[in-house]
Amino acid sequence: MTNRRKFLQGIAALSSFSLASCSWQLGNVRSATNSGSSDQLHLYTWTQYVDQELLQTFTTQTGIKTLADVYDSNEVMLAKLLAGGGGVYSLIYPSDYMVQKMEEQGLLIELNHERLQGIEQLFSQFQNPSYDPKNRHSIPFSWGTTGLIYNSAILKDAPEDWDYLWQNQGILNKRMTLLNDVREVMGAVLRMLGYSYNSKDESQIKQAYEKLLELKPAIASFDTDAWQNQMLAGDLILAMCYSVDAIKVNRENPQLKYIIPRSGSSLWTDTIVIPKTAPNIDGAYDWLNFMLKPEVAAMISQRMNLATPNRIGFEKLPNQIKNNQNLFPPNSLLERCERITPLGDLEDVYERYWTQLTSN
Template sequence: MTNRRQFLTQIAALSTLSLSSCGWRLANVGSNYTKTSRQLDQLYIYTWTQYTDKQLLKTFTAQTGMKVLADVYDSNDVMLAKLQAGAGAIYSNIYPSDYMVQKMLDKKLLTPLEHERLIGLENLFPRFQNPSYDPFNRYSIPFNWGTTGLLYNSEKLKTPPDDWEYLWQNQKQLYKRMTLLNDVREVMGATLRMLGYSYNSQNELEIKQAYQKLKQLKPAIAAFDTDAWQNQIMAGDLLLAMCYSGDAVKISLENPKLKFVIPRSGSSLWTDTIVIPKNAPNLPGAYAWINLILQPEIAAQTSARLKIATPNSAGFEQLPKSIQDNTILFPPESVLEKCERLTPLGKFEELYDRYWTQLLT
């Protein structure tokens, strides 16, 4: 997601800043974490910056007596790199996106979920009870879902964007006043989709074509950025930003002239999940955390506070109608049919990464 999607933009830029006073810290557990600190009255989680929610921590502690300490990250790759460096022995819950669940499975980084210890799986919408990235939720439960699209200033852009090609067609007007996500799969995927290909193309010619198209656009792009664009578009410095739907909801509520569109040729459909890593130090706490998230009233409260789309059907029913009817959070099926989940690319990931490095440099 989480975002992918309460934002800590400033925190993301200050890697040494501690948020432990409110339970959230920026990836600073570090090497001084030892077996002696793996106590069952503490739960360490690793989640997206976008999902920081002080109230959720308080609720968990009130229900279980456990203290939650959370580190945050702003990309799946950062999370995976830390896990592969040994952090799997620190955290009991992690929030990977759907395709990353598959990658983590391939790398044997996850613990299978014991469904008899989970309460409320039946509350999930049917589409999330047997997802393609993790059949029958054997290793993950969904936390948030959404799409990727374009947030634009409707006062200054009289012709609204309706597809990805708008960026190329209006390159002069958008020069240095638009941003794309700092995410190779999202940016390359959107360009591939615009060209009529799959987000998950494994055709070398198609991937190269997408890179060449992006190379044409590169001089006009202000930045490849996942977080900092928000303050800039609110201040009027940007006209358009590629972003996740959850972020778009929060910002458009603050400034209604900023509107979100899912491109007509299609976009990505993503789910951020909760998993238990192998060697999780607090297994009872990990299941207690997941069971808290599965409670319908908690799902509804979290959705309303963080402006995220809950995959919990029973929780959805408890949301105010104004949130249920928000088509940024909950797009109609006709839009979702054109969207595509990211999937692992195997050996082609190296090709995507090579083109991405060339583009950024």
């Protein structure tokens, strides 16, 4: 898998909600067992999750200087850790399937829930997720879906499922993009064919590849980020995308609408973990408790257009945000979505077909 969920910078400016104006105080965020052995905390996170005001507020309240380095794919992050370059980081933000990979490779500490304040305030589905039962190694930070964004001013008949791309190949010719992500693209076609996003059947994977070969001549590019400006400029009329990016683009042009395909799609969660090499574990727990505060969760959701997994934080959001079904889809849609899961040796099969598809 390659680039993932890369927001445009400056989202914070879209909202007048300011940390500085919050009446709440962190108070008991500092862990009772914090030894104060380090006054610095280094995060390794997604580009779009860096909010300087958030970092400064945490520093002001705790005295811990917080610094962030960024990555744009789970694989880049993991490769750096495995190469020994992650020793400075006390917190990392892997996606759900990557939590499983990191745990299997013994890279994560098991969280002490007695040091966490507010984990019971998460929505029930995030308290025992399949990728990390009982949140033993991670806490959820944000979540979303994968779907299609289209220009409703041009496409009068709204797409309802993935097969719309094949049925309207002529209209969409060279004016649509798919994600530059093997598991998302292959998974979407597998769902359209009636299979699992995480199929381990090589004949099904081959069918998805052959179906994509039919569509490839009409695809402008496999792209995860640049489609946004192209859609806004009118060069594209449809793109496969992540919900967080679709919501951002829709706010700039309401005629660009997002749908979750009827046959199903992927459901993803980004998390926060503490690596075993963390130099400041006490500070890491302080940060986790800060992020678990409902007021902080609500602020992040409002400022960054993120779906919060925090139930109490969700209740504090304005109705306009709570009722945004692109951000918080109804269960009837979510029930048809799957999480991407590690596939072991089968991932090489996906990669082989993906290389053939994208290199010809």
